[in-house]
Amino acid sequence: MPAKYGGKRSKMDALIDEGTFNPNSEKVSDPKFRGSEFFDPHDAVQVKYEMLRRVSIDNVSVTDASDEYGVSRPTYYQARANFDLTGIAGLVPAAS
Template sequence: MSDRVKHRQSKASALAKDGTLNPAPEKIRDQKFREDGFFDPRDIVQVKYEMLRRIFLNKMSVTEVSNEYPVSRPTPRLIVRDQLKVDPSWREPGYWHEMNSEEGG
């Protein structure tokens, strides 16, 4: 068994132990997770971070992000509300559109 395979297996074991192993890494469609390198589709924390980054920094719509990261459309909003503790005004109509257009998007 190669060192690279051993490293990937040990990382997967560590992610599983921490409860952050993505149960369906093959479903991630974002190209950077398909290329071999830094981005690991098995790391659910990294996947969620990149998903939110695509919304906030790349100005992608929640629908577009939901297509690249196999989640329901409410999932990014729930992460923002529950994990990032952002103001719950995300429920207001047009909130995400206004957020995406605030910085010239």
């Protein structure tokens, strides 16, 4: 993605710096995440949120959503539990 906001750090750099970079972005197969200015497969929080939304709102199975977003089913269930407990903040990856 091109640098925006007056030459400041790029979104990719911000995601990496903030610990929200999705290292498995190539595994995200949802078409919305390809060639979109809004949906970014490199944004781990956005990917997890959309995965949860697909199951909850679009009634996609957990197995299909996990495959579509490039994560395991246990990762889905952990994201769901974290989201249920603390909202979107629960989708931010834990610091290593």
